[in-house]
Amino acid sequence: MTVTIVDYGVGNIGSIVNMLKSLGKDSRVSNNPKEIELAEKLILPGVGAFDQGVEKLHRIPFLVESIKNKVEIDKKPLLGICLGMQLLMDKSEEGDLPGLGLIPGKVAKFGMKDDLINIHMGWNTVNTGGRNNKLIDGFSEEMRFYFVHGYYVIPKNDESILATTDFGKNFCSVVNQKNLWGVQFHPEKSHKFGKFLLQNFCDLEC
Amino acid sequence: MVKTRKFKSPKYIGDPVNSSRIFNELFADELIIVDIGRAHRKNAEIDYQLIESLASECFMPLTYGGKITRVEEASKIIRLGVEKIALNSAALSDPALISAISKEIGSSSTVVSVDVKVNPITKRFVVYQQSGRPQAHRDAAQWINECVSRGAGEILLTDVSREGTWSGMREELIQLARVVPKVPVIVNGGISSINEAEKVLRVPGINALGIGNLACFQKQGMGVLVNYPEEFQ
Numbered sequence: 308m309t310v311t312i313v314d315y316g317v318g319n320i321g322s323i324v325n326m327l328k329s330l331g332k333d334s335r336v337s338n339n340p341k342e343i344e345l346a347e348k349l350i351l352p353g354v355g356a357f358d359q360g361v362e363k364l365h366r367i368p369f370l371v372e373s374i375k376n377k378v379e380i381d382k383k384p385l386l387g388i389c390l391g392m393q394l395l396m397d398k399s400e401e402g403d404l405p406g407l408g409l410i411p412g413k414v415a416k417f418g419m420k421d422d423l424i425n426i427h428m429g430w431n432t433v434n435t436g437g438r439n440n441k442l443i444d445g446f447s448e449e450m451r452f453y454f455v456h457g458y459y460v461i462p463k464n465d466e467s468i469l470a471t472t473d474f475g476k477n478f479c480s481v482v483n484q485k486n487l488w489g490v491q492f493h494p495e496k497s498h499k500f501g502k503f504l505l506q507n508f509c510d511l512e513c
Numbered sequence: 514m515v516k517t518r519k520f521k522s523p524k525y526i527g528d529p530v531n532s533s534r535i536f537n538e539l540f541a542d543e544l545i546i547v548d549i550g551r552a553h554r555k556n557a558e559i560d561y562q563l564i565e566s567l568a569s570e571c572f573m574p575l576t577y578g579g580k581i582t583r584v585e586e587a588s589k590i591i592r593l594g595v596e597k598i599a600l601n602s603a604a605l606s607d608p609a610l611i612s613a614i615s616k617e618i619g620s621s622s623t624v625v626s627v628d629v630k631v632n633p634i635t636k637r638f639v640v641y642q643q644s645g646r647p648q649a650h651r652d653a654a655q656w657i658n659e660c661v662s663r664g665a666g667e668i669l670l671t672d673v674s675r676e677g678t679w680s681g682m683r684e685e686l687i688q689l690a691r692v693v694p695k696v697p698v699i700v701n702g703g704i705s706s707i708n709e710a711e712k713v714l715r716v717p718g719i720n721a722l723g724i725g726n727l728a729c730f731q732k733q734g735m736g737v738l739v740n741y742p743e744e745f746q
Contacts, residue, residue: 318594319568319569319592319593319594321565321568321569321594322568322569322571322572322594324569325569325570325572326572329572426619426620426621428621428666430542453573453574455574455596455621495572496571496572496573496574496596497572497573498537498540498541498572498573499540501572502572
């Protein structure tokens, strides 16, 4: 089983590749729709601004179509990380362009009282509140991950919210809809916790 | 990779990439890498290749510092997968650089590293420039406040006279860190033991600590062992 990491030119994917390697998992980095079509599992990474992410995805001919076919028709698992998670939604307050629209909902800005601290940056805990979660269930300690973002997702359906994190308010940090998964944090920068999550993602049935 | 004492006598510890792998194994929450070698070479280029390998080898967030003097350098480093950059001398020579860089990559990615020493006459902390060699005698508290108002999202505060000495962190350094408004301060310099580290982290307002010797050596006076002190809550 090989995980295909979509490389659409946004963010550094070296850490993801290396973390998977340290788990003994093969991965392939690709922006070729033909290779995406053959993928068994997809990871959609991403760092930076929403519109920039959307534009870069669409810049590669047929890339968006191949991703959508893979998840909607083949129903293969996809994990969106940070901006990659946000791009799964319909739209974002950060930009004007539409997201992939694979998970109903939108992306909102953190409106903190003190304007200086609108970015959630640092380690924080993730609370599943007892919800069943194949991605992070079973870890021996309380799960914590590294976050760096100024916007957060608001899924339309509450059932899609698998875990929340507290930053001023409880926001959705893990989203799941059937074979689609999204994490707001960076597993590849969250050492043992990230490894556990990626291992679980690799173990999901294809 | 080297370890210094009061910013002098660098002692070879190991290869940075290998050492980073070790910190990976030991689950360090964050790593700060500073290229001090560059300060001695006038026009030496930033080693982007090394930074890129470190960024992909580290399974935790990384901060890189070392003769960053231009916005483009900061942007390029961030694009390589590094979470934050640290400024020191360049910020002292041109404080406007802090504003320019934080506008481009964000305040939360802009750290200003402030090295301090106690002025024996006034007893107040003053800033030291060029890796601890005396250059300027700016009031540390004032400089830190200026950095924050110009957009620094974090301050790395190092007591040069305690750094690498195992002689304990100065109480005044901790107090200086506590008065910095709004942004996190990493206090660094002199931590002699895990017990001391624990005590310092319990002080209200202190939420981060830098450890150098404690991570590099087995114990005071002993040889090199790049390691991470056992976990404590």
